[in-house]
Each structure stands twice: as structure tokens, then as C-alpha cells.
Amino acid sequence: xxxxxxxxxxxxxxxxxxxxxxxxxxxxxxxxxxxxxxxxxxxxxxxxxxxxxxxxxxxxxxxxxxxxxxxxxxxxxxxxxxxxxxxxxxxxxxxxxxxxxxxxxxxxxxxxxxxxxxxxxxxxxxxxxxxxxxxxxxxxxxxxxxxxxxxxxxxxxxxxxxxxxxxxxxxxxxxxxxxxxxxxxxxxxxxxxxxxxxxxxxxxxxxxxxxxxxxxxxxxxxxxxxxxxxxxxxxxxxxxxxxxxxxxxxxxxxxxxxxxxxxxxxxxxxxxxxxxxxxxxxxxxxxxxxxxxxxxxxxxxxxxxxxxxxxxxxxxxxxxxxxxxxxxxxxxxxxxxxxxxxxxxxxxxxxxxxxxxxxxxxxxxxxxxxxxxxxxxxxxxxxxxxxxxxxxxxxxxxxxxxxxxxxxxxxxxxxxxxxxxxxxxxxxxxxxxxxxxxxxxxxxxxxxxxxxxxxxxxxxxxxxxxxxxxxxxxxxxxxxxxxxxxxxxxxxxxxxxxx
Numbered sequence: 291x292x293x294x295x296x297x298x299x300x301x302x303x304x305x306x307x308x309x310x311x312x313x314x315x316x317x318x319x320x321x322x323x324x325x326x327x328x329x330x331x332x333x334x335x336x337x338x339x340x341x342x343x344x345x346x347x348x349x350x351x352x353x354x355x356x357x358x359x360x361x362x363x364x365x366x367x368x369x370x371x372x373x374x375x376x377x378x379x380x381x382x383x384x385x386x387x388x389x390x391x392x393x394x395x396x397x398x399x400x401x402x403x404x405x406x407x408x409x410x411x412x413x414x415x416x417x418x419x420x421x422x423x424x425x426x427x428x429x430x431x432x433x434x435x436x437x438x439x440x441x442x443x444x445x446x447x448x449x450x451x452x453x454x455x456x457x458x459x460x461x462x463x464x465x466x467x468x469x470x471x472x473x474x475x476x477x478x479x480x481x482x483x484x485x486x487x488x489x490x491x492x493x494x495x496x497x498x499x500x501x502x503x504x505x506x507x508x509x510x511x512x513x514x515x516x517x518x519x520x521x522x523x524x525x526x527x528x529x530x531x532x533x534x535x536x537x538x539x540x541x542x543x544x545x546x547x548x549x550x551x552x553x554x555x556x557x558x559x560x561x562x563x564x565x566x567x568x569x570x571x572x573x574x575x576x577x578x579x580x581x582x583x584x585x586x587x588x589x590x591x592x593x594x595x596x597x598x599x600x601x602x603x604x605x606x607x608x609x610x611x612x613x614x615x616x617x618x619x620x621x622x623x624x625x626x627x628x629x630x631x632x633x634x635x636x637x638x639x640x641x642x643x644x645x646x647x648x649x650x651x652x653x654x655x656x657x658x659x660x661x662x663x664x665x666x667x668x669x670x671x672x673x674x675x676x677x678x679x680x681x682x683x684x685x686x687x688x689x690x691x692x693x694x695x696x697x698x699x700x701x702x703x704x705x706x707x708x709x710x711x712x713x714x715x716x717x718x719x720x721x722x723x724x725x726x727x728x729x730x731x732x733x734x735x736x737x738x739x740x741x742x743x744x745x746x747x748x749x750x751x752x753x754x755x756x757x758x759x760x761x762x763x764x765x766x767x768x769x770x771x772x773x774x775x776x777x778x779x780x781x782x783x784x785x786x787x788x789x
Contacts, residue, residue, distance in 0.1 A: 296343045298372035299354075303340060306361045310336040313357075321353045329353075345373050355411065365411040365551055369404065401561045405532060406513035408554060409539075412506050427553055430583055430591030434576075434598035437557075441564065441572060441602035473518055479527045482512065486534045487654065494658065494701040498542025499740025505542060509535040529566030533559045534655060537575050544582045547742045553579055570611055573603030574655060580618050585743065589622035596622065608652055613642035614659050617667035624671045627678035632671055639664065662696035665689045666704060669711040676718045686715035703741050706732050710747045717754035725754075726763050733774060745776060 308316065314331045321329035326349050338344040345351070351373040358366035368374055485508060492501050512532045520528065540555030556579040563571035576599040583592035596619045600612070616639035623632040643664050672686035690712035697705045709732035716725035729751060736744050752771050758764040 294343045295341050296339060296372045298370060300340050302358050302362070302366060302371060306358060308361075310340070316357050317350065317353050320357050321349060324349065324353060324356070326353075339373075343372075345375055352407075355407070356414070359411045359414060363415065365408055365415060365554070367404070367407055367411065374400075401558075401565050402513050402516040402532075405536070405558050405562065406510060406517070408558065409506050409510035409513060412539075412551065413503070413510060427550055427583075427586070427588075430580065430588070430594035433553075433557070433579070434594045437560065437576075438598060438602070441560070441569070441598065473520060474515055474524070474528075476524065479524055479531065482508075482531045483527070483534075483654075486531060486538070489535075489538055490655075490658070491700070493538060493542055493545070494703060497703055497739045497741030497744070498545030499742075502539065502542040502546065505535055505539045509539055526566045529562050530568060530571070533563035533566060533568065533571050533575065536562055537578060537655070540575075541578060544578075544585070545741045545743050549582065549586065552582060556582070568653075569602060569604035570607040571653065571655065573599040573607065573615070574611065576602070577615055577618055580622070584618070584622050584625055585746070587625070589625035592622040592625075593619065608650060608656065609642040609646040610652060610659060611656055613639040613646070613664065614656070614667075616642065617664065617671065620671045621667065621674060624674040627675070629675050629679050629682065632675055636668055636671060639668075658701070660696070662693045663704070665693035665696070666708050666711070669693055669708060669715070673711045673715045673718075676715060680718050683715040683718040686711055687719065690715065702735055703739055703744060706735050706739060706741075706744045707747060709735075710744070710751050714751045714754055717751070717758070722758040722761055722764055725758075726767055729755075729767055729771075733770065736774070742776070749775070 303313065306313075311333045314333050314336050317331045317336075318329055321327070321331075329350070331346075331350070335344075335346070339346060346354075351368045351371065354371055354373065355366055355368050358371065489501055489505050489508075509532065512528060512535060516525070516528055516532060519525070536555045536559035540552045540559060543549075543552035543555060556575050559575035559578075560572040563569070563575060576595050580592040580595035580599060583589065583595065596615060600615050600619075603611070603615075616635050620632045620635040620639065623635060666689070669686045669688075669690035672682045672689060676683040676686055690708050693708045694705065694712070697708065709728045713725045713728035713732065716722070716728060732744075732748065736748065748771065752768065755764055755768050755771075759768060
């Protein structure tokens with residue numbers, strides 16, 4: 291017992307709207323359903339958890355996580371409740387532990403347990419049809435400051451050290467889709483790695499909505515596999531699979547608007563990659579979180595994360611990966627109207643991209659960053675800058691056209707984004723006829739894609755059509771967009787077409 295209030299639990303308790311007595315009854319009922327009928331919690335115990343920082347014994351933290359997850363409609367972990375015994379109970383950002391918001395970075399032996407708990411809760415939300423979006427995103431500066439020292443130290447696999455009593459082998463089951471730990475071999479890991487490629491291709495073609503649950507389920511199973519101690523070479527590969535699946539789960543979550551869930555998966559991916567000794571992969575996971583921040587209108591947070599992603603990726607990062615990092619940084623700079631900095635950063639990206647001789651096989655997660663992806667990001671950066679400097683629109687058109695000429699590999703979502711970048715640039719450049727053509731090409735493909743991000747980008751383009759609303763073709767286009775836009779859910783800002 292710390293003697294200090296558990297502010298994390300108190301905040302979530304306030305959101306849930308229970309009384310202390312009601313929460314005690316809910317705990318007893320849920321515990322019985324989870325196979326612990328002997329548990330007898332009362333109001334005084336709940337008061338001690340909240341007001342005195344007492345951490346209850348297992349299974350109560352897991353029971354509470356399940357209750358709050360269901361009540362709030364989003365994943366709530368034991369860490370979120372401030373119920374992990376690591377000396378920072380209940381302290382929140384700004385309350386004495388700002389250097390470690392949300393319990394990150396956590397101890398190495400916790401990574402598989404956190405991964406399994408979080409995915410189990412996410413799957414529970416999927417089964418019950420809850421939304422899972424009602425949480426706050428941590429600021430990029432808070433995340434990067436928390437993870438800086440951790441990411442910059444040499445990654446050391448726990449598998450490389452002698453183990454007498456591995457904590458995960460004796461951990462009580464989390465009770466949510468936990469894969470039973472058992473040894474696996476090379477063939478099983480091969481299959482897991484191939485499944486990542488299948489999921490990645492599906493996401494690129496059709497968006498994250500249709501396969502997100504399958505990816506989360508696969509990641510949950512891999513977390514269980516990691517609880518068993520494999521030979522070091524297999525353990526490293528399993529951590530790599532976990533990192534790749536966590537990035538995909540994060541990207542798919544971002545793609546469908548589950549932003550706090552996405553951010554958590556990106557952080558889990560960074561941890562998993564570092565556990566496997568792959569610092570470039572950890573950096574790329576954080577760069578995804580940075581892209582998410584730009585999309586959500588927080589470019590300053592994105593730049594904080596990109597500094598960490600670039601500095602923490604180590605010396606093994608390939609030039610093409612560094613080029614990709616620079617395109618994200620440039621997009622953030624464009625979002626802030628920093629045209630000179632954006633052009634300089636894009637120039638660095640181009641130089642790095644062409645300097646990659648291809649003599650080193652890129653990792654699987656970088657094999658989709660091709661010429662067209664560089665052009666697509668350049669188009670997006672210039673299109674974004676054109677909101678501040680209309681003259682930049684012509685450059686956006688140039689790069690979008692180059693990207694579209696190369697889009698032949700079935701990555702339909704990227705093609706939609708390029709069409710929207712081109713349409714927006716054409717509107718800004720006072721070419722509504724061309725803009726109408728590209729907007730309709732995007733709209734034609736969006737119905738078969740589950741990406742909410744494409745609709746978000748369409749809304750940005752729709753705003754530019756207002757100036758041409760008296761043109762018959764544009765008037766028709768505006769009406770078609772209004773009819774096609776999904777109805778907003780949960781009050782997310784900016785989800786309705788206006789202007």
C-alpha cells in the first residue's frame with residue numbers, strides 16, 4: 291500500500307459512474323464468471339484501492355481490467371488502472387512520473403504479458419461489438435521522453451541470459467484468449483512469418499477494417515508462444531513476428547479510427563522489436579505513431595516521435611528506411627506551414643533513397659516502400675503545404691502523377707490517397723475540371739475499401755470544392771460525396787462534410 295491515492299484508477303472509476311459498493315459487487319460477480327467464486331470484495335476494499343493506493347492480489351487486477359474494458363468500451367489494461375507492482379502505482383503523467391507515462395517502457399519480462407493482455411481485451415471488445423475509441427492519446431513528447439533511454443541502450447534478449455525461474459512460465463492465465471504456452475519449431479515460425487505477409491497485402495489492398503480482428507487474434511497467440519522459452523534464434527524470430535503483427539494491428543486500428551488503441555499497438559511493436567534485437571524495426575513502429583499524429587492534426591507531436599525513431603534506430607538502418615523517415619518528417623513540417631524545412635527534408639529523403647544500391651536485402655516491412663511510395667509522400671507533403679503556399683500545388687500534381695503511373699501492385703488504398711492528393715492539388719491550382727476527374731476516380735474505389743482514413747482525406751478535399759460549388763460538375767460531385775460519406779460515429783470531430 292503506497293498510502294497515496296491511485297489517480298489512474300480514480301479517473302477511470304469516475305468515468306465508469308459506479309458507486310464503490312456497486313464496483314465491489316461487479317468484481318465479485320465477474321470473478322465468479324472467470325472461475326474465482328471464492329472472491330469476496332466489499333466497499334472498504336474498493337476504497338483502499340482508490341484512496342490509499344492498495345494493490346489487490348491476483349486475480350482482482352485482471353477482473354477490474356475486464357470490468358472497465360466492458361464498461362468504457364475501450365481496452366483498459368492493468369497498467370491503465372495503476373495496479374502493477376513496479377513502484378509507480380497510480381501515478382500519472384504530471385504526477386511525479388511524467389518520464390514514464392502509461393507505464394512505458396515496461397520491464398523486458400513484461401512485454402509478452404502486456405501484449406497478451408492488451409490483445410485479449412481488444413478481442414473481447416470485438417466479440418461484444420463495442421467501439422473501443424474513448425481514450426486519450428499520449429503526446430509525442432511524452433512518449434519519446436519516456437522511451438528515449440530505453441530505446442538507445444543495446445537490445446538484450448532475455449533469452450540470452452540463463453534462466454532459473456522465468457516469470458511468464460508460471461504466470462496465471464489472463465483469462466482472455468490466452469494461447470497455451472508450448473514449444474514451436476522452425477516450420478511454425480515460417481508459417482507465422484508468411485501469415486504476416488498475407489495480412490500486410492490485404493491491409494494495403496482493402497484497408498484495415500476487414501482483417502483487424504484476425505491480426506489481433508494472431509498477435510494474441512504469438513504472445514502466448516513467447517511465454518514459452520524457445521532457443522534464442524527462434525525466440526528472436528517470434529519477437530519479430532510479434533513486432534510485425536503489432537505494427538499491423540496498430541495501422542489497421544488507425545485506419546478505422548481506433549486511435550488510442552493504435553498508439554498502444556505501436557508502442558507494443560517497438561518493445562517487441564527491441565526484445566528481438568531489431569532497433570530499425572522499433573524505430574519504424576514509432577514512425578507509424580508519428581504518421582498517426584500528423585493525420586490527427588498534431589504535427590509537433592509527430593516531429594517529437596520522428597526524432598526518437600531516427601535516433602533510436604541505430605546504425606543498421608538502411609538508407610531507404612531513413613528516406614521514409616524523412617518523408618514523414620516533411621509531411622509534419624508541411625502541416626505546420628514550414629515550406630523551407632519541408633523542401634530541405636524531402637531533398638534529404640530523395641538523396642537517401644537513390645543512394646540505396648540494393649546490395650542489402652531490405653527487411654520485409656520495408657519492401658513496400660518503393661519509388662511510387664516516395665512520390666506519393668512527396669505529393670502529400672506538397673499538397674499539405676499548398677494550404678499555406680498555393681504555389682506548392684503544382685509540385686503536388688507532379689509527384690502524384692508520377693506515383694499513380696507506378697501503382698500497379700494492387701495497393702488500392704495508396705492509389706486512393708494519390709487520387710485525392712491530385713484532386714486537392716488541382717482545386718488549389720484552380721483546375722476544377724481535372725480535380726473532378728481525380729476525385730471521382732477516388733470515390734469510385736472507396737466503396738470497396740474499409741479505410742476510414744481515405745474518408746478523412748476525402749473530407750479535406752471536399753472543403754476545397756466550396757469555391758467551385760456553382761460549377762455544375764462540381765455541384766454534382768459535392769452531392770455524390772455527401773451521399774457517400776459514412777455517417778459519423780461517436781462524435782468524432784470532422785466526420786461530416788461541411789463547406
